């Protein structure tokens with residue numbers, strides 16, 4: 001299994017990592033320098049923190065810009081938005097805010113803080129603190145680094161937990177023994193980072209993770225937080241390997257009291273192979289979970305997952321269907337996302353019908369409209385729908401091909417109705 005082997009964690013000073021900020025992305029560098037100058041003007045210090053620092057050191061593009069400031073994040077955010085012509089949204093409960101720049105990119109701003117956990121798996125109490133303390137509250141050594149933005153020390157890395165050493169040794173390591181208990185989302189994160197970067201999980205970290213899994217700490221998370229981790233996993237290019245690892249390590253089983261169906265990994269592999277979008281992969285996983293009323297999913301997601309589970313009854317009839325109209329009748333009630341998933345999963349004789357439905361049948365309409373029916377003397381009412389539906393089936397099955405054909409059929413129907 002990629003990444004899920006324990007590795008002894010004694011540090012070895014073998015870096016090979018770029019020190020400080022590479023000059024490669026000049027635009028980003030200028031932006032960070034400006035943020036540093038704003039902080040200095042306000043008499044404080046700002047830092048790039050967490051994931052972006054890790055990604056920078058790994059030479060990977062980072063989608064985020066996470067900045068921590070040793071003062072009011074509200075004040076800092078307001079001034080940054082003003083300087084850069086952006087908009088600032090502040091969430092007072094978490095002392096965090098987001099500046100949205102004119103090009104729609106974001107800067108997430110937090111107050112440097114410590115966190116204390118009163119109970120396992122609940123959100124922590126936060127208190128303002130200096131940058132070093134802020135780094136000690138974090139999940140893994142690779143995510144516990146900051147890059148100074150102040151003009152005088154720009155680009156210097158603050159790394160009190162030896163994150164650079166662990167990056168160069170390619171290991172995921174927690175900062176303390178209670179990390180997974182305090183915040184069991186870190187179990188998912190641990191697997192995600194290990195697989196994403198092809199790292200191994202350090203021996204003690206792996207033992208702590210397995211203990212937290214055995215004691216089912218992730219089942220204490222709110223359903224929102226647990227499902228969010230699954231959504232994040234689905235958005236990863238290596239989602240198959242991640243789910244494989246999460247199943248092998250019993251993480252999903254211990255979060256939801258769930259037994260993975262045998263079709264899980266082969267199904268997921270097919271979806272990945274067919275380049276399914278993350279939301280479809282999520283729906284597929286959701287359909288295998290014991291979804292309850294407490295699952296915080298949208299109505300459409302629940303409906304699609306239900307439709308996937310109920311498809312067994314339709315499959316045999318679909319395999320026998322010869323006419324497009326019959327295919328349409330069977331597949332029309334199934335939501336489109338579920339059809340897209342089934343098109344990738346089902347055997348050819350079924351999936352070709354599903355693909356036809358998606359590409360052609362579901363877009364087919366009769367040429368006549370309600371206005372034409374009125375012109376033919378039909379009173380508006382439920383009859384309209386019945387007539388238009390029959391026209392649609394006639395068109396799907398090739399019994400009508402033009403507006404004239406439809407008018408003829410319509411007149412026949414109306415004549416038959418009068419008799």
Ligand code: CTP
Pocket residue numbers: 049050051052064066137138139140143144183185186189
């Ligand atoms: N963090 C943490 N514990 C968590 C979640 C986040 O300590 N349960 C800290 C880590 O320092 C992390 C930072 O908050 O780097 C930002 O979190 P997030 O944006 O979720 O993760 P990233 O590390 O940026 O990872 P990704 O590349 O997946 O966005």
